[in-house]
Amino acid sequence: MIDMKRFMSGGAAIQPIWIFVIAITVFFSVMSDYFLSVGNLTNILVQTSTIGLIALGMTYVMINGNIDLSVGATLGLAASLSVGLQDHGLAVAVLAAITAGVVLGALNGLLVWKTGVNAFIVTLGAMIGVRGLIFVYTEEQSFYASNFAFSDFGASTIGPIPVLAIIFLACTLVMHLVLKKTGHGRNTFAVGGNPEAALDAGIRIGRNMMINFMIVGFFAALAGVLLATQMGASTPNLGRDYELWTITAVVLGGTKLTGGFGSITGTLGGVLAIGILRNGMNMMQVPAFYVLVILGVILISVLIIDQKINVKSSKGVQV
Amino acid sequence: EETYRIGITQNNVGVDSYQTTYESAFENAADELDNVDVVVLDAGGDVARQIGQVRNLIQQRVDAIIIWPTNGQAVIPAIRQAHRAGIPVVVTNSKIAEAGLDYIAAFSGPDNVQQGASSAEMMCEALDGQGQIVQIAGQPGYTTAMERSKGFEDRLAEACPDVEILETQPADWNREKAQRVMENFLTKYDDIDGVYAGDDNMGVGALNAAKSAGRAEDIAFIGATNFAVGYEAIERGEYYGSIYQSPVDDAEAALQTALDVLEGKEVPKMNFFETPKITADNLSEFDKPVF
Amino acid sequence: MLSKTHKAGLLNFLSAQGILVFFLLCMFAFSLFSEQFLSQSNIMTVVRQASIIGIIAVGVTVVIIGGNLDLSVGSMLSFSTVLVVDLHDKIGPVGAILVMFALTLMLGAVNGFLVGFMRLNSLIVTLAMLSAIQGLVLIYSGGQNVDIANQSETWFSVFGQGYLLGIAVPVIIFALLAIIVQVVMSFTGYGRRIFAIGGNPVAAVYSGVRKNWCVFSTYLISAFCVACAALVLGSRVMGSQNNVGQGYELLVLAGIILGGTSLLGGAGSIWKTVIGVLILGFIQNGLLLLGYPYYTQWLVTWVIIILAVWLDLANKRKRLLTRHS
Amino acid sequence: MSTAVRTQTPGTSGQGEAPILSLVNITKKFPGVIALNKVSFDVRAGEVHALLGENGAGKSTLMKVLAGKHKPNGGQILLEGEEKVFDTPKRAKKSGIVLIHQEQSLVPEMSVAENIFLGSLPKKWGNRVDWKTLHRDSTEILDRLKCSFSSRDMVSDLSIAKKQMVEIARALVFTPKIVVFDEPTASLTDHEKPVLYDIINTLREQGVGIVYISHRMDEIFHLSQRISVLRDGEYNGTVNTADTNEDEVTKLMIGRSLELDHASKPKDFGENMLELRGLTVEGVFKDVSFNVRKGEIVGMYGLVGAGRSEVAETIFGLRKPSSGEILLDGQVERLRSSHDAVAEGIALVPEDRKDQGLILGMNCRDNMTLAGLQTVSWRGFMKSAAEKRVYDKYQQAMKIKTPSWRQKVGNLSGGNQQKIVIGKWLHTHPKLLILDEPTRGIDVGSKAEIHALIKELARSGYAVLVISSEMPEVLGVSNRIIAMYDGRVTAEFDGDAVSEDVLVQAITGQPVTAQSDTGSTAGHPAG
Numbered sequence A: 001m002i003d004m005k006r007f008m009s010g011g012a013a014i015q016p017i018w019i020f021v022i023a024i025t026v027f028f029s030v031m032s033d034y035f036l037s038v039g040n041l042t043n044i045l046v047q048t049s050t051i052g053l054i055a056l057g058m059t060y061v062m063i064n065g066n067i068d069l070s071v072g073a074t075l076g077l078a079a080s081l082s083v084g085l086q087d088h089g090l091a092v093a094v095l096a097a098i099t100a101g102v103v104l105g106a107l108n109g110l111l112v113w114k115t116g117v118n119a120f121i122v123t124l125g126a127m128i129g130v131r132g133l134i135f136v137y138t139e140e141q142s143f144y145a146s147n148f149a150f151s152d153f154g155a156s157t158i159g160p161i162p163v164l165a166i167i168f169l170a171c172t173l174v175m176h177l178v179l180k181k182t183g184h185g186r187n188t189f190a191v192g193g194n195p196e197a198a199l200d201a202g203i204r205i206g207r208n209m210m211i212n213f214m215i216v217g218f219f220a221a222l223a224g225v226l227l228a229t230q231m232g233a234s235t236p237n238l239g240r241d242y243e244l245w246t247i248t249a250v251v252l253g254g255t256k257l258t259g260g261f262g263s264i265t266g267t268l269g270g271v272l273a274i275g276i277l278r279n280g281m282n283m284m285q286v287p288a289f290y291v292l293v294i295l296g297v298i299l300i301s302v303l304i305i306d307q308k309i310n311v312k313s314s315k316g317v318q319v
Numbered sequence B: 001e002e003t004y005r006i007g008i009t010q011n012n013v014g015v016d017s018y019q020t021t022y023e024s025a026f027e028n029a030a031d032e033l034d035n036v037d038v039v040v041l042d043a044g045g046d047v048a049r050q051i052g053q054v055r056n057l058i059q060q061r062v063d064a065i066i067i068w069p070t071n072g073q074a075v076i077p078a079i080r081q082a083h084r085a086g087i088p089v090v091v092t093n094s095k096i097a098e099a100g101l102d103y104i105a106a107f108s109g110p111d112n113v114q115q116g117a118s119s120a121e122m123m124c125e126a127l128d129g130q131g132q133i134v135q136i137a138g139q140p141g142y143t144t145a146m147e148r149s150k151g152f153e154d155r156l157a158e159a160c161p162d163v164e165i166l167e168t169q170p171a172d173w174n175r176e177k178a179q180r181v182m183e184n185f186l187t188k189y190d191d192i193d194g195v196y197a198g199d200d201n202m203g204v205g206a207l208n209a210a211k212s213a214g215r216a217e218d219i220a221f222i223g224a225t226n227f228a229v230g231y232e233a234i235e236r237g238e239y240y241g242s243i244y245q246s247p248v249d250d251a252e253a254a255l256q257t258a259l260d261v262l263e264g265k266e267v268p269k270m271n272f273f274e275t276p277k278i279t280a281d282n283l284s285e286f287d288k289p290v291f
Numbered sequence C: 001m002l003s004k005t006h007k008a009g010l011l012n013f014l015s016a017q018g019i020l021v022f023f024l025l026c027m028f029a030f031s032l033f034s035e036q037f038l039s040q041s042n043i044m045t046v047v048r049q050a051s052i053i054g055i056i057a058v059g060v061t062v063v064i065i066g067g068n069l070d071l072s073v074g075s076m077l078s079f080s081t082v083l084v085v086d087l088h089d090k091i092g093p094v095g096a097i098l099v100m101f102a103l104t105l106m107l108g109a110v111n112g113f114l115v116g117f118m119r120l121n122s123l124i125v126t127l128a129m130l131s132a133i134q135g136l137v138l139i140y141s142g143g144q145n146v147d148i149a150n151q152s153e154t155w156f157s158v159f160g161q162g163y164l165l166g167i168a169v170p171v172i173i174f175a176l177l178a179i180i181v182q183v184v185m186s187f188t189g190y191g192r193r194i195f196a197i198g199g200n201p202v203a204a205v206y207s208g209v210r211k212n213w214c215v216f217s218t219y220l221i222s223a224f225c226v227a228c229a230a231l232v233l234g235s236r237v238m239g240s241q242n243n244v245g246q247g248y249e250l251l252v253l254a255g256i257i258l259g260g261t262s263l264l265g266g267a268g269s270i271w272k273t274v275i276g277v278l279i280l281g282f283i284q285n286g287l288l289l290l291g292y293p294y295y296t297q298w299l300v301t302w303v304i305i306i307l308a309v310w311l312d313l314a315n316k317r318k319r320l321l322t323r324h325s
Numbered sequence D: 001m002s003t004a005v006r007t008q009t010p011g012t013s014g015q016g017e018a019p020i021l022s023l024v025n026i027t028k029k030f031p032g033v034i035a036l037n038k039v040s041f042d043v044r045a046g047e048v049h050a051l052l053g054e055n056g057a058g059k060s061t062l063m064k065v066l067a068g069k070h071k072p073n074g075g076q077i078l079l080e081g082e083e084k085v086f087d088t089p090k091r092a093k094k095s096g097i098v099l100i101h102q103e104q105s106l107v108p109e110m111s112v113a114e115n116i117f118l119g120s121l122p123k124k125w126g127n128r129v130d131w132k133t134l135h136r137d138s139t140e141i142l143d144r145l146k147c148s149f150s151s152r153d154m155v156s157d158l159s160i161a162k163k164q165m166v167e168i169a170r171a172l173v174f175t176p177k178i179v180v181f182d183e184p185t186a187s188l189t190d191h192e193k194p195v196l197y198d199i200i201n202t203l204r205e206q207g208v209g210i211v212y213i214s215h216r217m218d219e220i221f222h223l224s225q226r227i228s229v230l231r232d233g234e235y236n237g238t239v240n241t242a243d244t245n246e247d248e249v250t251k252l253m254i255g256r257s258l259e260l261d262h263a264s265k266p267k268d269f270g271e272n273m274l275e276l277r278g279l280t281v282e283g284v285f286k287d288v289s290f291n292v293r294k295g296e297i298v299g300m301y302g303l304v305g306a307g308r309s310e311v312a313e314t315i316f317g318l319r320k321p322s323s324g325e326i327l328l329d330g331q332v333e334r335l336r337s338s339h340d341a342v343a344e345g346i347a348l349v350p351e352d353r354k355d356q357g358l359i360l361g362m363n364c365r366d367n368m369t370l371a372g373l374q375t376v377s378w379r380g381f382m383k384s385a386a387e388k389r390v391y392d393k394y395q396q397a398m399k400i401k402t403p404s405w406r407q408k409v410g411n412l413s414g415g416n417q418q419k420i421v422i423g424k425w426l427h428t429h430p431k432l433l434i435l436d437e438p439t440r441g442i443d444v445g446s447k448a449e450i451h452a453l454i455k456e457l458a459r460s461g462y463a464v465l466v467i468s469s470e471m472p473e474v475l476g477v478s479n480r481i482i483a484m485y486d487g488r489v490t491a492e493f494d495g496d497a498v499s500e501d502v503l504v505q506a507i508t509g510q511p512v513t514a515q516s517d518t519g520s521t522a523g524h525p526a527g
Ligand SMILES: Nc1ncnc2c1ncn2[C@@H]1O[C@H](COP(=O)(O)OP(=O)(O)OP(=O)(O)O)[C@@H](O)[C@H]1O
Pocket: D030, D031, D033, D034, D035, D053, D054, D055, D056, D057, D058, D059, D060, D061, D062, D102, D411, D412, D413, D414, D415, D416, D441, D443
């Protein structure tokens, strides 16, 4: 019984979201002939890589007990910079884009740390403001990469597997190991689980949070650059709503919004779940209007199931 | 004879009636043909999602892809991929950038630059070549909005240099936003002679604002993509004119172009369908739009 | 002696009402650069425009004080507006309004049930509802715009376009709602309970507060406010489209945050929210009058949110120090 | 014994030993309170120095200043004669100062080992955690503490007592110079206490200086060599433990001798107010039956984790009974929520005041009236004058120390917070008052006041159920005692005629032997 509970609540190798992922995979394979092909599966990986990369960083920030709503805008800014600055050389452009992401992350982290203002508020402000920055920089224009090498990279493959998918999976592995095995990763849990205790134990919680905001900024920027390589272009509206889907994926993956609990494997499951649902519903030609309703209903259902499994947290008192 | 599977990815169904009507018109047209199977997708306005959908369509090995680009530049690599996979691509409604033209089989849709220009001509007419106007543009960053603005501004400068554009603000194809923008214009400028709106939905919003402020009489309203509300307003004489653009024509033209391409017919690269000016004078020649 | 305490009292008041002072400073700065800014008609326009966001923000503030969030208000506004406008011609204005209020409250009840009784996380629940309701609107309208046919002949226009004693009806509705809800929150036992739940839900339950019902009711209040906003919006535009409320949830939150209500629950007030929403409105309007592109207002909002909240926090710390020593 | 208090000047040591740590003239101000006013205090190597004081005297604050959690407004910290500035906990820790907190500060979703080594996890290259070393070292520490759980267990799965042991294990991570124990036994069972004492003695023998804070006199006299007393944020003297007695120390603390609570227990009981018949909550407790009459005080005694709080929560409508009945005033009641319970006249002072008792961000008055809003409102509208009257009444009755009713409850000391919770429930004029650990973390003076208050309430007709883990408390106030072990009622005793041995047998699951007449029967309040 205890083992079952551990298993379902994510303490063991398989988390509930993975059961869900397997279930919908089976479902869509039966419903659509095209679904279960190597090509489609790598497609799903490429399509989820954008949200997926951001979600890696978001997992850290959310385990910290914070949240970052500005990732969509950061992604947009990085994409625009990586295309718009290509006159100065590809390397410069990409570097500038990534730097911008890290700097914005650092700014968010610094504000949360030094002012004590709730991360939700700080990053909501940034979400609005950074979008403004993009428009100021691009003057509402889309940018186009004259250098096809840029978009060729986005479409390139190693063997049958797209490079973007490989980058995403590699990053996932690294972030998983960092979270599980390193001092920074463990401190991230401590800071989210009990900031007071972490502080007492001599952990520099401000620094820890700031690093995690920089990580999520980095990944948002990386996702932006990679998305730009897929399009060979950037648009000022790029990344709208991505923060919401990222947070959703992370929560589906079992990370607690209150902090102190979560995992990269769960996040990967959450990201894939959303990607597969979208792809599968496309394959089945579910009308766009119904997709919205179905996604909403599934989200709530997963939340309910998750809660039923994790009754232990409420200790049976009806509070 | 063989059946064709044609995939279409639309820009953002549901954001306005035009796109919705387009979708149902497209489906109806396809239904009437026995040899056509369609896969209808919607990108929800998100470029990245649209690229994913193009990839999915390539994956499903459809015979042709029709794309209503969310962005004229960002979709080019995806179109190039389809092109490389040997799937002909027809771009519908709004154009893609120069660089992509090599990879598409054809474009079918209205000429938005021309529409902007036509609106500019109507504006000149309405103001007798003299006055101060404001412009309410569509969603920033979207091709249709930019092309109409550009066509309007360029032609206006050419045709009647004495008409001055005081200011341009976007209202995202949204009537309520347009109403707000216009209210602000009305406070800011005591003298407005004309309003150019990127579509009638926004134009009617502007008209409402002016009516509330009691200044509608003095202002000429000119829109584009004639909506039912715009049609009625022209009927009532409150609205000067618009551009008649039928989503049904648009959808049918796109499907027909795709079929022509598949059947190996010689198809010109750019296929514009007629989008005539509509004012009180020729209103009776047109049916009231269904949206 | 007396004058001294008076002076201290005034200073205290000013620092306590930091947001208000900030607001007045903003107004002053804008008025230096634009003559129209402080004109009566401009102020009326801004307040009228802000009232839709404001009406919604009043309801969402209650939800936030109770320790939850409501992100579904944007979609809900589309839903209610499309509904009331579409039904107006089909079953007449009275029926349309009644049905719209009933269905909107029902959506609020779904939120309330999921958050209050099922105890699910409000951020995710209302996010999911945002998506689901958006889908519902589209399914209902088939993606088409809806319009009221005979716009000049219906009294429905009064909610959005009417005037009472020279004041725009939307503003009156906004003010009335704000006053009523503020009174409820600060002077009734119900309000006290909401504050308690937001402050410490467990302790509130251990004090005999019916937390489930209270949380449930905050979502009803929020939905009610959305329905009122839909009334104003539908009547103002005399039509609606499916994406009409998109993004409003963020504007509403921005206004609430600017006002200084913390998102952690257990604290905040309606009048602060009113001020926050007005600040947003005037910034938008001021920048527009000065001829800056619309997106500069986003940058300014960013800076102001951070400054306002930071000052408010610093101020609270200082105030505690000065009051007692 | 001489009545003159033998105080020493801090910094100068009585036995000629140089102190390892001296706090000199430490001042700490909080908004509205001067928590510490020029307090000086020293610790020698190899001694246990007890720190005493009433609730809110400033003990925890002083130790937090030492541990780098609070920045002092003035004063110096000298460690081994060198002046130190501890502006972060990390600095203090590096200098060898370990603080075992009064409030547990563990990370719930992490393993025991990680909690013990929090902030100083052993590392391999690349900032990687060296799990092998971590678990080996943790297991070693847990063995020394005779803990039965594994270093790999999740902290969230442990009982309060075990959590406290994890907290204590932190003192053994490396050999510190100074260890501060802030009320370490408040949530330990009698099983773990001897282990703690052993550890403290071992540390002491190794030359570590130990500060020990507790409200339990027996522990203090058992462990310490010297006792320092704080009063109202001021230093009030140091005495050698060997040369003093409880009475003298109490006098130093509260400025007067403690009038032992001789108030007799209530005698006249009425009808049954509460009766439980076979009450069961699956997996928590089973078949619990007892009754409480009007005017009677029933004590519920057991080890931490015996399920007493859960019984209380069930009576209060917070848990659904899986079988059995609750009778109030002779009638079967189905309570579906705490709201129903309050409406029926039940009050519960919960065991965890921070989580369950108080809205920390709310002011004192609003917390006080929260459970009885309808009595201070008219048609839903609050009557603020009536509220203020209620607050004043209980603030005076219980001598609650706050600068004003506007003070946030979170800024009060633990004891004063507890009084607010009690006041909140007294104000509802309940028929049945349940107090769960009513004096946990409360100083001797207030404890006596609360005991007297409980008896007086019973005498005026309240039915009172007191849950406590302290034997003297249970013996001191109860007319009858219910013993619980592992979710079951094991025995019921007459409060005036039971021996301590028998009670211990009953709560540890041993068969209860016949009443021995050697044990003293009547207890008196601790202190
Ligand atoms: N963070 C704070 N803000 C404001 N006042 C505080 C704060 N922490 C403590 N105080 C005040 O400082 C005084 C000393 O509190 P402290 O916690 O040190 O008492 P204590 O001696 O440990 O009491 P107890 O025995 O109840 O634990 C109290 O009056 C308390 O209200």
